Amino acid sequence: MSYHKIMTRIFFLLSLGMTFLSAQTTRINLSWDLGSESDLYLYRIFRATSPNASSQLDSVQAPQNSYDDGNVQKGVLYYYRLKSVDFSLNSSDYSNELSAAIPKISGLNSSEVLPPDTTIQIPLDDHVYDPDDADNTLLWTITGANRLTVSITNRVASISTPSDWDAQETLLFSVKDDQGFEDTHSMTIR
Structure with a gap:
């Protein structure tokens, strides 16, 4: 040939x-x-x-x-x-x-100690880097909550403990881009 x-x-x-x-x-x-x-x-x-x-x-x-x-x-x-x-x-x-590029989660704590009846907010855009996707196009999810109340609004995670909180749960943060590439991070709440 x-x-x-x-x-x-x-x-x-x-x-x-x-x-x-x-x-x-x-x-x-x-x-x-x-x-x-x-x-x-x-x-x-x-x-x-x-x-x-x-x-x-x-x-x-x-x-x-x-x-x-x-x-x-x-x-x-x-x-x-x-x-x-x-x-x-x-x-x-x-x-x-x-x-x-695969997104990268960084700077999230691996554990947090929260007293009862407390809410923390985490701006997720501050904890991800994806060189080929804008932060506002990434899909965040958090799983693993049982007694904790967890939500994501406008890429800000809210984690709330109940008034009788005296436990431990491990949350799994996941970020996925439009190509399906994903990174995860575990955070234990005590």
């Missing part, structure tokens, strides 16, 4: 990869359309933290058309591109470039 016949555009999608051990997103899954060339050998995967990714991360042999990038950090924007390669080692041009 000549160089000119190599597919010059590889379209691919980013999707989330979830571990079954926790609710946190820990990887970015890349998938793309298979090339139609009969002598397609492999795909080279490029990643960077700035546009025009040119550092090769890995490669996969055709017909595999997906790759799990498990070496990612929350709060970092990654850029990805691909190249297809035939058996003569001719390489295509770079594919279109896509970017993705």
